[in-house]
Amino acid sequence: MSDIQINIINKTYPAIEQAGSHTAIADLHLSLKSGEFICLVGPSGCGKTTLLNIIADLDRDYQGSIALSQQSARPKIGYIFQNPRLLPWRTVRENIELVIEDSLSGNAIDSLLEAMQLTAAQHVYPERLSLGMSRRVSITRAFAVDPDLLLMDEPFVSLDAPTARQVRALLLSLWQQRPHTVLFVTHDLREAITLADRLIFLSTSPMSVISEIIVPIPRAERHDESAIETFRQQLLNDYPAIKQLL
Amino acid sequence: MKLTKQLLPLLSLLAFLALWQGSAFYINNHTLPTPAAVALVFWQACVSGQLPFHLGVTLLRLLVSFSIAMLLGSAIGIVLGRHKKLDDFFDNWLVIFLNVPALVTIILCYVWFGLIESAAILAVVINKLPSVIVTIREGARSLDQDLLDMARCFRFSQRKTLTHVIWPQLHPFVMAATRSGLALIWKIILVVELLGRSNGMGYQLHLFFQMFDVASILAYTIAFVGVIQLIELIILKPLDRKALRWRR
Numbered sequence: 001m002s003d004i005q006i007n008i009i010n011k012t013y014p015a016i017e018q019a020g021s022h023t024a025i026a027d028l029h030l031s032l033k034s035g036e037f038i039c040l041v042g043p044s045g046c047g048k049t050t051l052l053n054i055i056a057d058l059d060r061d062y063q064g065s066i067a068l069s070q071q072s073a074r075p076k077i078g079y080i081f082q083n084p085r086l087l088p089w090r091t092v093r094e095n096i097e098l099v100i101e102d103s104l105s106g107n108a109i110d111s112l113l114e115a116m117q118l119t120a121a122q123h124v125y126p127e128r129l130s131l132g133m134s135r136r137v138s139i140t141r142a143f144a145v146d147p148d149l150l151l152m153d154e155p156f157v158s159l160d161a162p163t164a165r166q167v168r169a170l171l172l173s174l175w176q177q178r179p180h181t182v183l184f185v186t187h188d189l190r191e192a193i194t195l196a197d198r199l200i201f202l203s204t205s206p207m208s209v210i211s212e213i214i215v216p217i218p219r220a221e222r223h224d225e226s227a228i229e230t231f232r233q234q235l236l237n238d239y240p241a242i243k244q245l246l
Numbered sequence: 247m248k249l250t251k252q253l254l255p256l257l258s259l260l261a262f263l264a265l266w267q268g269s270a271f272y273i274n275n276h277t278l279p280t281p282a283a284v285a286l287v288f289w290q291a292c293v294s295g296q297l298p299f300h301l302g303v304t305l306l307r308l309l310v311s312f313s314i315a316m317l318l319g320s321a322i323g324i325v326l327g328r329h330k331k332l333d334d335f336f337d338n339w340l341v342i343f344l345n346v347p348a349l350v351t352i353i354l355c356y357v358w359f360g361l362i363e364s365a366a367i368l369a370v371v372i373n374k375l376p377s378v379i380v381t382i383r384e385g386a387r388s389l390d391q392d393l394l395d396m397a398r399c400f401r402f403s404q405r406k407t408l409t410h411v412i413w414p415q416l417h418p419f420v421m422a423a424t425r426s427g428l429a430l431i432w433k434i435i436l437v438v439e440l441l442g443r444s445n446g447m448g449y450q451l452h453l454f455f456q457m458f459d460v461a462s463i464l465a466y467t468i469a470f471v472g473v474i475q476l477i478e479l480i481i482l483k484p485l486d487r488k489a490l491r492w493r494r
Contacts, residue, residue: 099400125492
């Protein structure tokens with residue numbers, strides 16, 4: 001896998017009727033190392049989803065570039081949307097099969113489904129799934145494409161705390177088995193510290209990087225909530241500007 | 247309760263037949279024959295092979311013109327629904343074609359191309375096409391952009407996107423166009439046959455009209471309505487059930 005360079009010089013939404021044009025992102029430069037888990041932390045509405053959509057090539061109306069350092073082709077991307085966006089007329093398994101090349105064997109899908117505890121639900125239609133299960137299917141689908149870059153847009157929002165904890169643990173275990181570069185958007189600092197190798201704090205209107213902080217807590221100790229809380233307090237004391245973002 | 251639900255349509259049909267029989271008995275005139283007289287004519291027309299032949303010819307015309315109108319209309323509807331500029335350009339054309347009376351199109355097709363089979367089919371297609379386009383265009387306009395973005399992000403091919411993302415969303419619109427289309431097309435075909443063909447249900451009905459043979463008119467009508475109901479039961483309803491099996 002290659003490193004990924006994100007350089008967005010400007011992203012502006014055009015004026016609509018009485019609302020003037022709005023610059024969402026300006027001079028945003030990020031370098032993502034291969035296999036790194038990065039959390040983007042910023043206030044609601046600061047443009048995080050816009051950034052992910054640009055990276056995913058869903059929004060081409062911007063100035064800048066997204067590139068792998070070792071090749072010119074666009075990186076292969078797995079996107080876990082805020083809303084799971086499953087095809088309701090396809091079963092769980094079909095939703096996953098659809099995103100992968102025909103060459104990937106049934107066994108590979110079986111093992112992914114098993115890792116996300118979805119084997120029993122594989123022939124069920126999404127309308128019959130709980131939100132937590134739908135999120136797990138969405139995560140499985142994104143991992144199934146074996147992406148260079150995994151984009152996650154607040155995937156645990158609106159889940160109750162125990163379900164979010166369970167899905168987060170499943171995500172981490174899958175990521176440790178199949179490490180990909182991950183860009184995870186959240187406005188929950190505790191969640192970001194629990195998951196990330198590196199935290200990137202973003203400002204609003206226009207969005208740009210305020211600070212980047214490596215999380216020094218070893219992964220084995222991340223289950224210790226007091227360690228997470230201590231680091232969070234330390235961050236808030238050392239970087240008062242962060243408080244404004246949360 | 248369940249028995250009542252099953253019996254109700256049967257009772258309704260019997261009530262209709264009784265009303266018909268009563269009216270025919272009261273009028274006592276060949277302009278309204280009894281159900282039994284119509285059944286006898288129906289049986290004789292079937293045995294002679296006349297009814298199956300003319301019904302078959304009309305159904306073939308229906309199948310060809312309906313297929314062309316649905317395929318062409320769906321394709322154009324999707325394109326117009328997804329491309330606003332094209333839609334703006336062709337919208338007036340659609341309004342014009344929607345409002346041209348069916349009879350005018352049929353006459354013009356016969357005048358321009360002659361009393362030939364392809365002119366008859368063309369006339370039916372031109373009559374049905376605008377309403378298919380309008381229905382499918384509405385469906386294409388209301389496609390879920392989130393799902394289309396998902397397909398683009400995961401690099402679905404165009405064919406995969408059409409089959410798995412777009413088509414299932416268009417299904418209710420296609421079924422609406424199909425049902426209204428069948429009802430509309432067979433009525434237009436009868437006029438087409440009446441004006442310019444020498445076989446088919448329309449031609450036969452015209453013949454019976456000239457002979458004031460109301461029993462035959464009713465026998466042929468019942469046969470045709472029965473076939474359309476069979477299409478609904480054997481093809482459309484199972485298609486609906488299969489396509490919507492994912493719904494709770």
